[in-house]
Ligand SMILES: C[S@@+](CC[C@H](N)C(=O)[O-])C[C@H]1O[C@@H](n2cnc3c(N)ncnc32)[C@H](O)[C@@H]1O
């Protein structure tokens with residue numbers, strides 16, 4: 001488990017980047033992260049640190065009724081702790097920003 | 106990764122170079138001849154411009170020591186091309202002077218890791234410092250510039266610090282480019298083509314670094330098999346991009362080093378129309394089917410190898 005509690009976003013990203021670069025991340029985690037990042041349906045548009053560990057912001061374009069939360073959950077690496085769904089509203093009602101807080105191994 | 110939206114002509118005007126890098130796919134060196142006449146290249150690119158090609162990228166060899174560089178750049182500009190150049194950055198003053206004269210749309214400086222690894226692969230001590238000086242000088246003068254970073258099986262641990270350095274020096278983009286075992290890279294003892302898992306790691310790393318450096322776009326020239334599967338494939342009769350011009354005058358579709366049978370011909374003679382032939386589409390399809398089953402792929406090295414094996418089979 002990546003201990004990010006005492007880190008700000010920059011430090012958490014740096015830590016993660018160095019772990020990926022020096023092959024200190026497990027094969028399974030690498031597979032899980034890449035599955036989340038390189039999917040066609042929900043592009044990753046942000047990454048942050050939250051109280052649960054790390055948060056990933058995914059984007060969904062299309063009407064809300066077509067948004068498949070279960071499918072997104074299949075893509076998210078680690079253990080999911082919370083999900084926030086934000087509609088862009090007046091600017092673009094067919095664009096969702098989905099923030100997933102999770103623990104990353 | 107391309108098969109690209111822009112219509113690109115990738116030109117190797119010469120294989121003459123002031124370095125003899127361990128991994129060089131084009132086997133360039135100081136012993137090579139001076140290269141193609143710029144007017145010969147320009148005759149072919151004029152025709153291609155009419156067909157819709159709009160972007161020329163100059164490689165080599167070291168393009169900044171090519172005898173015909175000024176004439177080639179000016180000519181390409183007149184024909185309406187956006188001109189980009191990739192350089193080893195070994196001669197900062199010369200390169201900045203060239204940039205000042207021609208205002209290329211983009212200059213990329215090549216790196217292979219932090220100084221020890223870079224100098225080892227470039228086979229020249231101090232070449233890393235010179236490349237960094239060149240990048241910074243280009244950026245200080247307001248030129249749009251970036252870095253192309255070759256990535257072998259080893260050495261990814263250098264990348265976060267290297268990206269931080271080139272971003273601080275003013276690079277607007279960093280392209281992580283997997284090494285292919287072609288040319289001298291085929292027999293190099295110090296650089297190996299990355300395995301699929303390493304490619305995947307590089308892709309994840311490039312995404313993280315991209316978020317970390319908002320001022321600099323960071324991409325990796327690889328795809329997961331799944332993403333490749335979802336991409337549209339080229340069709341027979343469509344215009345090829347990129348078209349690759351070799352220093353021997355041969356013009357090829359898509360990748361450097363394809364087997365001769367895929368050549369469009371010599372640019373000094375009768376060139377075939379640069380569209381996908383049935384044979385080329387068949388080659389791409391076969392390579393695509395195999396690559397789409399893999400965890401990750403750089404695609405082009407596989408394409409070149411497959412073309413060679415199809416011929417020898
Ligand atoms: C062939 S060089 C020509 C331009 C210039 N001399 C330079 O080094 O930038 C173009 C780019 O190809 C990269 N390169 C050379 N050999 C390679 C290989 N076997 N696989 C992948 N990239 C390679 C170089 O590092 C450089 O970024």
Ligand code: SF4
Nearest residue numbers: 122126129133166193
């Ligand atoms: S990679 Fe570039 S600098 Fe190195 S030998 Fe090849 S052409 Fe020259």
